[in-house]
Amino acid sequence: MNQANFNPNDIAVPNGSFFGFPYGVEEASIVFLPVPWDVTTSYGEGAANGPQAILDASVQLDFYDFDIPQAWQTRCGTIPINSDIQEQNYAMRAIAKGIIEYLATGGNVDDEAIAPQLATVNRASWVLNQWVYTQGRELLDRGKLVGLVGGDHSVPLGLMQALAERHEDYGILQIDAHADLREAYEGFTYSHASIMYNAMKILQISRLVQVGIRDVCEAEMAMVRGDRRIVMFDDWQLKANAYEGITWAAQCQEIISNLPDKVYISFDIDGLNPSYCPYTGTPVPGGLEFNEAIYLLRSLVQSGKKIIGFDLCEVAPGGDEWDGNIGARVLYKLACYMGWK
Numbered sequence: 001m002n003q004a005n006f007n008p009n010d011i012a013v014p015n016g017s018f019f020g021f022p023y024g025v026e027e028a029s030i031v032f033l034p035v036p037w038d039v040t041t042s043y044g045e046g047a048a049n050g051p052q053a054i055l056d057a058s059v060q061l062d063f064y065d066f067d068i069p070q071a072w073q074t075r076c077g078t079i080p081i082n083s084d085i086q087e088q089n090y091a092m093r094a095i096a097k098g099i100i101e102y103l104a105t106g107g108n109v110d111d112e113a114i115a116p117q118l119a120t121v122n123r124a125s126w127v128l129n130q131w132v133y134t135q136g137r138e139l140l141d142r143g144k145l146v147g148l149v150g151g152d153h154s155v156p157l158g159l160m161q162a163l164a165e166r167h168e169d170y171g172i173l174q175i176d177a178h179a180d181l182r183e184a185y186e187g188f189t190y191s192h193a194s195i196m197y198n199a200m201k202i203l204q205i206s207r208l209v210q211v212g213i214r215d216v217c218e219a220e221m222a223m224v225r226g227d228r229r230i231v232m233f234d235d236w237q238l239k240a241n242a243y244e245g246i247t248w249a250a251q252c253q254e255i256i257s258n259l260p261d262k263v264y265i266s267f268d269i270d271g272l273n274p275s276y277c278p279y280t281g282t283p284v285p286g287g288l289e290f291n292e293a294i295y296l297l298r299s300l301v302q303s304g305k306k307i308i309g310f311d312l313c314e315v316a317p318g319g320d321e322w323d324g325n326i327g328a329r330v331l332y333k334l335a336c337y338m339g340w341k
């Protein structure tokens with residue numbers, strides 16, 4: 001299939017690209033970077049298979065968008081899923097599981113018994129971050145916008161670093177059930193639960209706006225209170241406001257007003273109600289409706305702020321295509337909004 005005979009009214013043909021779109025990386029303005037990695041997953045595993053699940057489900061979408069004219073013409077290209085990363089993930093995941101089991105039976109993260117294994121996993125996670133950084137920087141150098149497809153929520157750090165070299169001031173809009181502000185978790189420096197703690201070390205990130213948070217520890221709340229860059233819109237307060245008559249439109253305006261002009265979106269699928277992502281690694285009741293999340297993204301774009309990149313993480317396939325299906329729909333909207341002129 002090539003550009004000339006891509007028909008947006010037909011069923012897309014699987015061609016290795018998300019949505020079966022006909023653009024190679026060279027012609028694309030947005031490039032999807034899949035990162036099949038879930039080494040530090042602490043509860044349910046499977047996010048490493050997220051990119052393939054989303055890819056498989058993505059070809060059965062219809063491409064008409066009620067918001068965006070000619071949305072399907074958004075030029076999206078796909079970097080193929082890297083099998084070396086996949087293999088390294090399975091090797092490191094096995095070691096990480098041993099560590100997690102050791103801790104679950106009363107062991108301590110500082111114990112000598114697991115020191116070499118922890119060092120191995122942390123080193124491998126560092127190498128993964130470097131790979132993402134290099135891939136991201138290369139694509140940005142070629143004038144592309146990058147949409148990363150995880151993987152667990154540890155994987156976008158390198159992309160955030162690459163963006164920091166191009167933008168001296170940007171904010172993160174994080175949709176998530178968790179704050180991800182832990183200083184390492186289970187001994188893993190680059191844990192999925194630490195992504196925003198690590199992101200806050202990037203000086204160019206001037207704001208972190210968190211939405212839908214509902215599962216958080218005391219130390220994370222202390223960090224939120226102690227760092228003026230972090231603004232949390234927890235799920236309970238959002239719902240309480242709604243029960244008392246504050247519209248979602250007004251709440252979205254309030255959320256967006258806290259962001260600078262350039263925004264990176266970090267979309268953890270578990271920010272949605274778990275009925276939309278039952279197999280995600282750490283599901284939590286409550287959360288955003290699908291359309292609430294999309295409306296927030298739309299309001300962001302309509303406010304005139306610029307999306308400079310995004311990640312979609314923690315989609316994990318289960319017995320059917322449901323999680324991948326939702327992931328594909330979120331991915332399509334993220335890409336279309338980022339490409340929207």
Ligand SMILES: [Mn+2]
Binds near residue numbers: 153192
């Ligand atoms: Mn997360």
